[in-house]
Amino acid sequence: MPAKLDxxxxxxxxxxxxxxxxxxxxxxxxxxxxxxxxxxxxxxLVTHYFPSKQALIVHALELAEARTRALVPPTENAxxxxxxxxxxxxxxxxxPEATELNRVWVSSWDxxxxxxxxxxxxxxxxxxxxxxxxPLVLQAQQDGDLPPGNPNDLVAGLAAFTHGLxxxxxxxxxxxxxxxxxxxxxxxxxxxxxxxx
Amino acid sequence: MPAKLDxxxxxxxxxxxxxxxxxxxxxxxxxxxxxxxxxxxxxxLVTHYFPSKQALIVHALELAEARTRALVPPTENAxxxxxxxxxxxxxxxxxPEATELNRVWVSSWDxxxxxxxxxxxxxxxxxxxxxxxxPLVLQAQQDGDLPPGNPNDLVAGLAAFTHGLxxxxxxxxxxxxxxxxxxxxxxxxxxxxxxxx
Numbered sequence: 148m149p150a151k152l153d154x155x156x157x158x159x160x161x162x163x164x165x166x167x168x169x170x171x172x173x174x175x176x177x178x179x180x181x182x183x184x185x186x187x188x189x190x191x192l193v194t195h196y197f198p199s200k201q202a203l204i205v206h207a208l209e210l211a212e213a214r215t216r217a218l219v220p221p222t223e224n225a226x227x228x229x230x231x232x233x234x235x236x237x238x239x240x241x242x243p244e245a246t247e248l249n250r251v252w253v254s255s256w257d258x259x260x261x262x263x264x265x266x267x268x269x270x271x272x273x274x275x276x277x278x279x280x281x282p283l284v285l286q287a288q289q290d291g292d293l294p295p296g297n298p299n300d301l302v303a304g305l306a307a308f309t310h311g312l313x314x315x316x317x318x319x320x321x322x323x324x325x326x327x328x329x330x331x332x333x334x335x336x337x338x339x340x341x342x343x344x
Numbered sequence: 345m346p347a348k349l350d351x352x353x354x355x356x357x358x359x360x361x362x363x364x365x366x367x368x369x370x371x372x373x374x375x376x377x378x379x380x381x382x383x384x385x386x387x388x389l390v391t392h393y394f395p396s397k398q399a400l401i402v403h404a405l406e407l408a409e410a411r412t413r414a415l416v417p418p419t420e421n422a423x424x425x426x427x428x429x430x431x432x433x434x435x436x437x438x439x440p441e442a443t444e445l446n447r448v449w450v451s452s453w454d455x456x457x458x459x460x461x462x463x464x465x466x467x468x469x470x471x472x473x474x475x476x477x478x479p480l481v482l483q484a485q486q487d488g489d490l491p492p493g494n495p496n497d498l499v500a501g502l503a504a505f506t507h508g509l510x511x512x513x514x515x516x517x518x519x520x521x522x523x524x525x526x527x528x529x530x531x532x533x534x535x536x537x538x539x540x541x
Binding site: 172173176250256258259261269273274294296303304306307311312314315317318323327330331334338342 | 372509
């Protein structure tokens with residue numbers, strides 16, 4: 148195998164090992180040593196790809212970001228409240244992939260709150276998420292499916308409700324089975340819908 | 345100083361150092377070495393009080409629990425929706441103490457998701473929190489201030505909304521100043537209130 152291909156293949160192996168450690172141990176367990184053990188390799192090999200703990204964390208966050216993007220549902224077939232419901236449901240831990248991703252993101256908050264650079268990255272992720280939800284909230288308001296008022300406040304509240312459910316479900320999946328999570332989201336959006344008259 | 349008093353005083357010093365490390369570095373930065381450095385002492389001294397990393401984490405969680413209990417507002421002067429609003433507002437990062445505590449709890453989720461014992465502890469904390477909110481939700485339903493329906497679902501949704509706001513505010517305090525946090529909570533409870541007719 149040419150050296151370049153070999154390098155790329157090895158890089159993918161290392162990257163996959165980073166994800167496996169992350170999904171089981173969280174950021175607190177993500178060390179050069181743990182990744183090396185997962186690979187059955189030396190710490191030296193891992194250091195070749197990630198010269199520092201910080202580089203390893205940044206790569207882990209990039210992996211999580213790419214996997215999260217892949218989960219965002221296409222909303223061409225829906226608009227307004229229905230599209231909003233789909234976008235929020237996609238964040239809930241309703242599939243093994245979404246559960247794993249949520250577990251990784253929630254676990255990243257410890258490192259992100261302690262490091263100024265990571266903190267800004269997470270702040271920006273939240274800003275981007277709210278910006279993606281906003282046009283859907285505006286449509287739902289125009290359709291009379293959400294109350295009038297500041298759309299930014301509605302967006303922040305819906306993001307809050309969704310992430311707050313995620314955390315409770317991660318710790319207590321038996322009390323928050325998939326069906327209940329969907330019902331809670333539906334009932335919440337319904338409770339916000341102004342009565343027609 | 346008698347040996348026993350000396351021991352107790354030293355224990356308080358160590359405990360205070362654990363909290364200072366936690367409040368600035370989070371659980372990811374909470375190591376025997378970091379506590380020793382904060383105390384200007386040897387790691388050996390800290391090991392005397394906390395024989396393992398796990399013992400250190402459990403003590404840190406006990407400290408957080410005690411500080412959280414001290415922040416719970418007395419609700420004798422209020423009932424129903426008003427008491428509920430006070431109970432939820434007490435969780436929001438509206439004071440330096442509440443902000444520090446929230447930062448510690450959110451940071452604890454990384455360790456708690458990775459460790460079965462800590463996971464159960466956090467699951468139980470959530471169960472206790474929801475159990476404290478439930479009578480207030482029931483009163484608010486009786487008063488017609490919250491919609492009828494399963495009170496457990498309303499409680500889970502309100503806990504979700506509140507914790508989800510906490511996380512956004514921790515990462516972006518400028519976008520979520522105290523006044524906006526209070527308004528978001530008030531507007532959310534108002535949006536859930538059934539129209540009187």
